[in-house]
Amino acid sequence: MSNSHLFLKSGFPRAPLQNGLGRYVCQLQRITLKFCKNNGSSRGMRDFIENHLVDFAKENPGIVVYVKPRRHRTPVLVGEYLNGEREWLNCRNNTKDEISKWIELLKTQNGCSSSLRLRKMWHTDVPSVQGPWTPFLLRSPDANSIEYPNIDASKPLDIPKTATDKLIELFKKQKLEAGDGAEDLLKQKRAE
Amino acid sequence: MSFLRSVAGIILVAKPLTSIGTAQTQRNIKRWVAPTLRELRHRAKKQGPQKPESRSGYVEWNYRSELFAFGKRLQESFQLPVLQAAFTQPSYVHQERERQRKLGIEEVDLQATDNTELAAKGAHIAKAYVEAYLQHSLPKMPSAGQQAIAAYLLSDNTLAYVALHLGTKELIFSAEYPPTTETLAQTLQAVIGALSDSSGVERAFIFVRDFVCTQLNQKDLLDLWKPSEPIKLLTEVCQQRNLGDVEPRLLGDCGKNTVLAAYHVGIYANRQLLGKGFGEDVNTATETAALDALQTLFDMHDNRQPFNFQLQVEPKNVRLA
Numbered sequence: 047m048s049n050s051h052l053f054l055k056s057g058f059p060r061a062p063l064q065n066g067l068g069r070y071v072c073q074l075q076r077i078t079l080k081f082c083k084n085n086g087s088s089r090g091m092r093d094f095i096e097n098h099l100v101d102f103a104k105e106n107p108g109i110v111v112y113v114k115p116r117r118h119r120t121p122v123l124v125g126e127y128l129n130g131e132r133e134w135l136n137c138r139n140n141t142k143d144e145i146s147k148w149i150e151l152l153k154t155q156n157g158c159s160s161s162l163r164l165r166k167m168w169h170t171d172v173p174s175v176q177g178p179w180t181p182f183l184l185r186s187p188d189a190n191s192i193e194y195p196n197i198d199a200s201k202p203l204d205i206p207k208t209a210t211d212k213l214i215e216l217f218k219k220q221k222l223e224a225g226d227g228a229e230d231l232l233k234q235k236r237a238e
Numbered sequence: 239m240s241f242l243r244s245v246a247g248i249i250l251v252a253k254p255l256t257s258i259g260t261a262q263t264q265r266n267i268k269r270w271v272a273p274t275l276r277e278l279r280h281r282a283k284k285q286g287p288q289k290p291e292s293r294s295g296y297v298e299w300n301y302r303s304e305l306f307a308f309g310k311r312l313q314e315s316f317q318l319p320v321l322q323a324a325f326t327q328p329s330y331v332h333q334e335r336e337r338q339r340k341l342g343i344e345e346v347d348l349q350a351t352d353n354t355e356l357a358a359k360g361a362h363i364a365k366a367y368v369e370a371y372l373q374h375s376l377p378k379m380p381s382a383g384q385q386a387i388a389a390y391l392l393s394d395n396t397l398a399y400v401a402l403h404l405g406t407k408e409l410i411f412s413a414e415y416p417p418t419t420e421t422l423a424q425t426l427q428a429v430i431g432a433l434s435d436s437s438g439v440e441r442a443f444i445f446v447r448d449f450v451c452t453q454l455n456q457k458d459l460l461d462l463w464k465p466s467e468p469i470k471l472l473t474e475v476c477q478q479r480n481l482g483d484v485e486p487r488l489l490g491d492c493g494k495n496t497v498l499a500a501y502h503v504g505i506y507a508n509r510q511l512l513g514k515g516f517g518e519d520v521n522t523a524t525e526t527a528a529l530d531a532l533q534t535l536f537d538m539h540d541n542r543q544p545f546n547f548q549l550q551v552e553p554k555n556v557r558l559a
Binding site: 062063064067068069071072075076078107108109110112114126128129130171172175176177180181182185189190 | 293297298299300303304306307310311312313399400402403404405407447448449451452453455456488489490492502516540541547
């Protein structure tokens with residue numbers, strides 16, 4: 047995201063009207079092709095209208111197509127969506143293939159995508175199916191009968207061993223390994 | 239002053255013509271642009287906010303094509319005259335009659351029919367189908383809950399939302415623009431009626447399922463219907479289903495006698511845990527637990543199995559009488 051997008055409207059990818067759950071409804075409701083009949087910048091648009099427009103209208107009977115010639119102006123695509131949004135596309139000097147691609151884009155999106163910054167690429171209304179965590183979750187039943195203040199329950203769960211404890215443990219371990227002979231040796235040493 | 243300026247402009251334009259002889263106009267900073275824009279903005283501000291213009295006022299507008307595309311978009315085949323009647327509000331017919339009378343036409347020969355009958359028919363179909371669908375999808379829920387959910391689905395707000403997102407806003411013939419919530423809702427009902435007239439009542443049922451019933455998706459059913467006295471209702475339900483006596487028990491608490499006290503109460507019946515709930519005191523926690531138990535018994539939890547929107551409710555199960 048660059049600085050120029052800071053004030054752009056932001057949102058999440060959403061299907062309007064639960065589209066596709068029951069049946070799919072194409073969200074582009076009408077498209078207007080504006081072009082000039084003799085200016086060179088409209089050449090691609092004129093080619094598109096001559097070669098592909100009738101096929102497009104036949105394939106997509108749910109989209110109303112308006113063609114609007116106007117003198118010496120840039121060719122323009124205007125798509126209107128079912129949610130009331132209107133998208134304006136400049137097609138100056140575009141070829142007919144490029145125009146086909148732009149129209150395909152308008153046909154497959156559900157709103158004016160260029161005026162929406164997606165905050166995330168996904169969205170859910172129910173973030174956790176199992177519910178939020180609470181301190182009571184998976185608590186031992188014993189915890190209910192404890193009388194407070196309680197010395198055992200007030201201790202921290204992880205008290206680290208002190209250096210003395212570690213030394214004593216080491217010493218006992220050595221004693222076990224050496225057996226009784228070591229005990230005598232230790233006594234002799236002390237007597238000396 | 240302006241005269242002087244125009245004279246100066248003429249002189250400036252004339253100068254290169256006389257000196258060089260080519261027809262090249264001088265390019266300046268256009269000093270008229272900013273004042274003009276300022277003036278336009280000033281006038282617009284003086285006039286106040288304007289009403290939104292309807293799309294049908296544009297040059298590129300063909301009502302017949304729009305009607306045709308409306309049906310095709312929804313993958314339905316409408317009879318266009320019936321569909322047009324469905325989009326004609328009584329207020330529009332009235333307005334047209336008044337206008338003709340003002341113009342001095344004695345015999346008003348306006349043949350336009352309004353959508354009152356179609357709307358009544360559509361509302362009847364929608365109500366019957368939604369009730370049958372809920373009966374099928376939420377079999378464990380009591381009829382009060384099903385009625386509350388059906389009332390939500392058939393409320394003006396929901397229907398108007400659906401109608402707006404099906405693109406009816408620009409097609410409606412109505413005295414006011416933009417159409418009100420009631421107008422939009424009535425139009426959707428009329429469209430359902432028109433569909434039933436055009437391609438049979440079964441298509442109308444599927445239309446209602448696909449566009450109205452799908453509004454239930456991911457909705458918290460407790461938002462749509464919340465029993466006012468959950469403990470009483472739970473007691474009744476447990477008696478009916480022979481589950482035993484309802485018994486709330488404290489599962490845990492913390493922060494007793496403080497501002498942040500929390501109680502965790504479980505509801506048992508016949509030594510079985512039915513539901514758990516939290517609250518800042520024991521009564522609230524018991525109510526929450528009872529709601530939780532009811533949600534389990536009625537199968538209306540958040541994490542219930544999603545609704546099946548491909549469901550074919552048999553037409554004989556829909557009470558259209």
